[in-house]
């Protein structure tokens with residue numbers, strides 16, 4: 001059971017697979033067209049298509065935003081500011097672009113303090129990245145805090161990574177807000193709630209004037225034809241998405257209850273995963289779970305989540321099996 005990368009453990013909607021099966025030889029032979037996918041994403045998010053750049057997964061979206069942030073660099077090394085712990089790709093792309101990543105530590109409750117972010121801003125800061133819900137804890141930042149932060153970090157860009165927004169039902173995507181704060185960019189993905197991680201489909205969303213130059217930072221045919229065909233169908237099958245979001249919510253509750261019984265600390269998560277402090281024996285526990293066929297993410301050696309593992313909360317039946325395995329290995333580690 002793959003519970004280490006926060007994927008959709010049920011896979012995509014059956015309607016998506018039917019649509020992909022219906023693609024013919026010309027779909028592979030011709031360069032893809034993105035109009036239907038772009039319109040579907042814009043409609044889903046309640047903005048016009050010129051607010052949206054489709055990307056090869058949100059990973060590519062983060063890279064496109066980062067490239068634009070350093071493009072008109074003043075002399076000196078540009079700074080990116082984020083929190084620690086955070087999604088790995090922020091640091092990887094900062095390094096690739098020759099930027100310095102300033103990662104401000106989160107407190108014990110792993111919630112973001114906008115004041116700490118503001119204090120880390122330097123004249124060299126080009127990009128601030130906040131994940132909402134946060135990965136790896138699943139905690140939420142109130143939208144008002146982010147709106148104020150977008151104002152305060154100007155002229156730097158604020159990228160709000162909403163990879164897990166569907167599970168939390170919170171989003172900053174709002175046409176009027178983008179008009180008022182053109183330095184705000186929101187990242188979205190179809191890898192999580194929609195189960196398209198294997199196809200690679202994401203988007204960055206913002207004011208058209210901010211998004212337009214980012215189109216030059218990605219390849220002209222950055223999504224393959226299968227991803228482009230899947231997006232409108234996935235969005236149209238609202239019932240499937242809602243069913244999976246409900247499965248994830250139930251799984252989160254089951255997992256949090258089990259951790260409470262085992263006396264393991266968790267953080268309130270609004271995403272499809274839970275961060276669990278298993279303590280000094282984290283590596284042993286990760287190995288014990290793997291031996292029972294359950295893969296979880298070891299984050300125990302990272303600043304701010306020492307002794308922790310992150311477990312995907314997906315299909316309820318998978319979660320029940322994962323809980324049984326967790327109970328076994330935790331009890332064995334305590335003997």
Ligand SMILES: Cc1ncc(COP(=O)(O)O)c(C=O)c1O
Nearest residue numbers: 057058059087135163189191202
């Ligand atoms: C916070 C965050 N942002 C972005 C991504 C990348 O998503 P994608 O699969 O769309 O590249 C992930 C994937 O795990 C993530 O956790």
